[in-house]
Amino acid sequence: MERFYLITGHVSRIELLVPLGVKLVQLRIKDQTEAEVRRQIARARDFCAVEGAQLVVNDYWKHALDLNCSFVHLGQEDMDQADFAALRRAGVRVGLSTHDEAELDRALSHDPAYVALGPVYPTLLKKMKWGPQGLDRVTRWKNMAGDTPLVAIGGLTPERVAGVFAAGADSAAVVTDIQQAQDPEARTRHWIKACA
């Protein structure tokens, strides 16, 4: 699995940052109309295909199916509504969020492309009911997930990625550190080097 996993809130960010060498990118759109969501997913799909990057569509699994996307990310609440059989029939890979052991068991029962654990460190992105999980928990998750790749997420920075990889994560995902960087392109290059 790719070690650097970029998560962005708008397709324009994908167009800016993927050409720097990002190979795995999630489009995580919140609070937009359905029409705007579809427009961005289609644009991101076409752009990533040309760039040779893997697009992951967050939340909108129905649009991903309609628009022939190949990878979605779902949280635990998203999973309640999702048609896993339809996704499997269409060959769409699925990454799943987990925060505790019951959620990990549930996620693994769907044979996901990866499981994500977070927040590993405190995150500014959104209010979550889960506190920071810490690096020991990353190691524990890796042991329980077996062959399923593990994505670490939450409060990550280039300075912290060596620690999460050493603890057992296969991939490090980031939103805020790049979204809020003064120079997102320079920060993305920094991340790519740190994850190499």
Ligand SMILES: Cc1ncc(COP(=O)(O)OP(=O)(O)O)c(N)n1
């Ligand atoms: C790689 C990755 N891990 C976790 C999440 C969070 O998904 P979810 O819990 O559904 O929360 P939202 O991102 O939808 O707010 C993710 N998107 N990607």
Ligand SMILES: Cc1ncsc1CCOP(=O)(O)O
């Ligand atoms: C959506 C989400 N799920 C677990 S942590 C998190 C926040 C994203 O991380 P960051 O702290 O990089 O914004």
Ligand SMILES: [Mg+2]
């Ligand atoms: Mg979600």
